[in-house]
Amino acid sequence: MTSAVIAPLGVDSPARGLECRGCGARFPLAAQHACYECFGPLEVWYDADSLAKVTRAQIEAGPQNIWRYAGLLPVGQQAADRVSLNPGLTPLVRADALAAEIGLRAPLWVKDDSANPTHSFKDRVVSVALTAAKALGFTRYACASTGNLANSVAAHAARAGVPSIVFIPHDLEPGKIITTAVYGGDLVAIEGSYDDVNRLCSELVETDEFEDTAFVNVNVRPFYAEGSKTLGYEVAEQLGWRIPAQVVIPMASGELLTKIDKAFEELVSAGLAVAPEGGWKVFGAQSLGCNPIATALHAGTDVITPVKPTGIAKSLNIGDPAAGLYALEAVRRTGGWMDYASDDEIRDAIRLLARTTGVFAETAGGVTTAVTAKLVASGKLDPDLETVVFNTGEGLKTLDAVAELVGPTYRVKPSLKAAREAGLLG
Numbered sequence: 461m462t463s464a465v466i467a468p469l470g471v472d473s474p475a476r477g478l479e480c481r482g483c484g485a486r487f488p489l490a491a492q493h494a495c496y497e498c499f500g501p502l503e504v505w506y507d508a509d510s511l512a513k514v515t516r517a518q519i520e521a522g523p524q525n526i527w528r529y530a531g532l533l534p535v536g537q538q539a540a541d542r543v544s545l546n547p548g549l550t551p552l553v554r555a556d557a558l559a560a561e562i563g564l565r566a567p568l569w570v571k572d573d574s575a576n577p578t579h580s581f582k583d584r585v586v587s588v589a590l591t592a593a594k595a596l597g598f599t600r601y602a603c604a605s606t607g608n609l610a611n612s613v614a615a616h617a618a619r620a621g622v623p624s625i626v627f628i629p630h631d632l633e634p635g636k637i638i639t640t641a642v643y644g645g646d647l648v649a650i651e652g653s654y655d656d657v658n659r660l661c662s663e664l665v666e667t668d669e670f671e672d673t674a675f676v677n678v679n680v681r682p683f684y685a686e687g688s689k690t691l692g693y694e695v696a697e698q699l700g701w702r703i704p705a706q707v708v709i710p711m712a713s714g715e716l717l718t719k720i721d722k723a724f725e726e727l728v729s730a731g732l733a734v735a736p737e738g739g740w741k742v743f744g745a746q747s748l749g750c751n752p753i754a755t756a757l758h759a760g761t762d763v764i765t766p767v768k769p770t771g772i773a774k775s776l777n778i779g780d781p782a783a784g785l786y787a788l789e790a791v792r793r794t795g796g797w798m799d800y801a802s803d804d805e806i807r808d809a810i811r812l813l814a815r816t817t818g819v820f821a822e823t824a825g826g827v828t829t830a831v832t833a834k835l836v837a838s839g840k841l842d843p844d845l846e847t848v849v850f851n852t853g854e855g856l857k858t859l860d861a862v863a864e865l866v867g868p869t870y871r872v873k874p875s876l877k878a879a880r881e882a883g884l885l886g
């Protein structure tokens with residue numbers, strides 16, 4: 461099974477193979493995630509002429525979900541081939557009140573990916589990864605997850621009627637465990653960190669017993685990663701086919717950040733979107749409890765020292781980030797920056813975002829909002845350039861983060877007299 465090649469990948473696919481991010485070696489489109497030459501990570505490579513044939517009109521006439529960008533994705537050109545909850549086209553919310561509070565003068569937008577079917581951006585990557593998994597003939601779906609990925613894989617497998625087995629660290633938030641377990645697949649809680657879970661999955665995938673199993677972020681990871689590009693495509697389309705000047709992106713493995721940058725590059729080279737004057741700048745956000753990529757940037761090094769994650773932003777708690785090096789590269793190349801936020805800053809930022817935009821984010825959204833404010837305060841974000849902040853998950857899944865900080869403003873007996881006494885009438 462692991463030697464299967466997607467054949468034919470679909471006559472309409474613009475993808476031509478997998479390419480090593482380290483040494484550039486090329487391989488067929490198959491379930492392979494590391495280079496046989498240098499063990500570097502693999503990425504899908506495309507035929508530039510095929511990408512250039514995609515038009516805005518084609519995209520705009522497409523479905524109201526990520527598959528409108530199928531011409532820019534490796535798989536899923538035919539609707540019948542997709543394994544998908546049809547995520548995407550989530551709201552791009554204009555955030556004037558938030559901008560005013562943190563000191564931005566140019567337009568600020570929140571891309572709210574909590575509006576996806578399982579309430580995080582992971583539905584995008586899972587839809588693309590499982591569509592590839594189906595084409596490759598896998599008959600069971602799996603992942604190593606910090607929470608949202610498990611949720612999305614379990615839901616997609618349920619919809620497709622395919623068995624699933626997802627692996628999580630045992631100490632995740634109840635809101636992530638329940639919303640995964642409810643779909644009825646196997647849920648394996650590992651007594652260790654995410655990095656332990658990921659290592660175990662890398663070993664399981666090599667066993668005969670797991671030969672039939674696609675781990676969305678292990679053996680079909682190159683396809684998984686491509687799904688993140690749709691967040692970049694959507695923002696550009698929603699802005700009238702313009703790339704924003706500054707974007708602030710949460711980082712776990714760092715993959716999402718690199719793929720939003722890649723999406724912008726593709727749109728501009730294919731003539732689909734217009735780059736801002738001076739190019740776009742990519743900014744990365746982590747938490748104080750897990751900041752290995754930001755720490756390397758601040759130290760001016762390419763050496764990412766793995767950490768043992770702590771803190772409430774569990775969905776971002778990857779201590780040994782697989783795409784960290786490439787996230788550093790994208791941020792340096794575009795002239796952006798990275799920073800990190802403490803648990804208290806994350807809690808405050810969740811409430812700030814909710815109060816000023818009506819968007820209730822999970823802890824990862826708190827991280828990104830808090831870091832955006834810090835980057836404005838430190839002068840790294842230009843207050844006069846249009847900025848997009850990515851909220852990647854839903855506050856209802858991490859209620860504990862703010863449960864003790866919010867509650868009823870008044871508690872009053874049901875009478876006018878009591879209401880008056882409580883001060884409700886002024």
Ligand SMILES: *Cc1c(COP(=O)(O)O)cnc(C)c1O
Nearest residue numbers: 608712713714715716824852853
């Ligand atoms: C997985 C995840 C991310 C970031 O993922 P990368 O590994 O950096 O691609 C961001 N936000 C949320 C809520 C996530 O679940």
Ligand SMILES: [Zn+2]
Nearest residue numbers: 480483495498
């Ligand atoms: Zn290589």
